[in-house]
Amino acid sequence: MIKIEDVLVVGGLLFAIGLYVALSRRNAVGILMGVELMLNSVNLNLIGFAKLTEAPRPIDGQVFAIFVITVAAAEAAVALALAVSVYRYRQSIDVDKLDLLKW
Amino acid sequence: MTGIDDTAVVIAFWVMAVVTIGSALMVATVHDLIHAVLFLILSFVGIAGLYITLSADFVAMVQILIYAGAISVLMLFSILLTPRSARDNAGVSYSAPIASVAILVAVVLIYAGLSTDWAYASNGFTSTAREIGNALLDPYALPFEVASVLLVVAMVGAIVLVRPTHEAGGTPLGEGEQF
Numbered sequence: 001m002i003k004i005e006d007v008l009v010v011g012g013l014l015f016a017i018g019l020y021v022a023l024s025r026r027n028a029v030g031i032l033m034g035v036e037l038m039l040n041s042v043n044l045n046l047i048g049f050a051k052l053t054e055a056p057r058p059i060d061g062q063v064f065a066i067f068v069i070t071v072a073a074a075e076a077a078v079a080l081a082l083a084v085s086v087y088r089y090r091q092s093i094d095v096d097k098l099d100l101l102k103w
Numbered sequence: 104m105t106g107i108d109d110t111a112v113v114i115a116f117w118v119m120a121v122v123t124i125g126s127a128l129m130v131a132t133v134h135d136l137i138h139a140v141l142f143l144i145l146s147f148v149g150i151a152g153l154y155i156t157l158s159a160d161f162v163a164m165v166q167i168l169i170y171a172g173a174i175s176v177l178m179l180f181s182i183l184l185t186p187r188s189a190r191d192n193a194g195v196s197y198s199a200p201i202a203s204v205a206i207l208v209a210v211v212l213i214y215a216g217l218s219t220d221w222a223y224a225s226n227g228f229t230s231t232a233r234e235i236g237n238a239l240l241d242p243y244a245l246p247f248e249v250a251s252v253l254l255v256v257a258m259v260g261a262i263v264l265v266r267p268t269h270e271a272g273g274t275p276l277g278e279g280e281q282f
Contacts, residue, residue: 002106066165081262
């Protein structure tokens with residue numbers, strides 16, 4: 001039987017993997033991949049709550065997930081445009097070398 | 104009824120969970136960034152499968168269209184448009200501390216999920232697309248409209264960011280800008 005705890009365990013593991021990817025990559029696109037994994041794990045939890053817990057209007061969890069997907073799409077478009085734009089000036093998107101704002 | 108009892112659905116859930124977690128681990132460990140994106144697509148498809156087992160068919164289709172379709176292609180384009188940057192994740196600094204932080208976060212999240220007394224239910228959705236449509240147009244009409252504004256702003260912002268400027272020695276749009 002699938003209970004909400006099973007969904008939360010999968011979501012928690014996925015979030016931790018996404019966190020590791022986002023913190024350990026040097027390439028800006030790699031960092032974005034970790035962020036997308038984390039957003040997906042949150043969506044998984046929302047869908048699980050919509051299905052497996054009591055709620056006055058259970059469909060709300062799925063609507064929230066759709067809004068998260070919308071915002072993630074906008075974020076990915078702007079972030080990847082920033083990466084391409086930075087690459088044009090610096091010939092690199094290695095975030096360790098992008099220290100122009102560092103004192 | 105406190106959960107999903109159907110044996111086939113339970114098996115599908117755990118198979119999809121293993122596919123999702125396994126390909127996410129491959130994203131974290133594989134060396135080539137292109138391969139990482141391909142495993143990320145597999146992970147997104149696995150998550151869509153998990154959505155279907157949780158009876159969220161419409162969100163699963165949206166997931167495949169937007170994540171596995173659009174965002175992954177966008178990432179591949181960004182990697183291919185930045186050819187001289189490092190594509191491997193070799194020489195990751197602070198790998199062990201980051202891994203321990205991630206494991207700590209996982210332990211905390213899973214402990215919080217397992218120790219909470221949830222109000223169990225098994226909600227049956229008859230037609231999620233119709234219910235989501237009704238929810239988007241009645242209680243969530245304002246966020247729905249704001250989301251459209253957000254998408255327009257993001258689209259215009261992305262165009263402005265990658266548009267070549269005269270100061271950078273580029274040419275206006277439509278004259279064959281060299282990437």
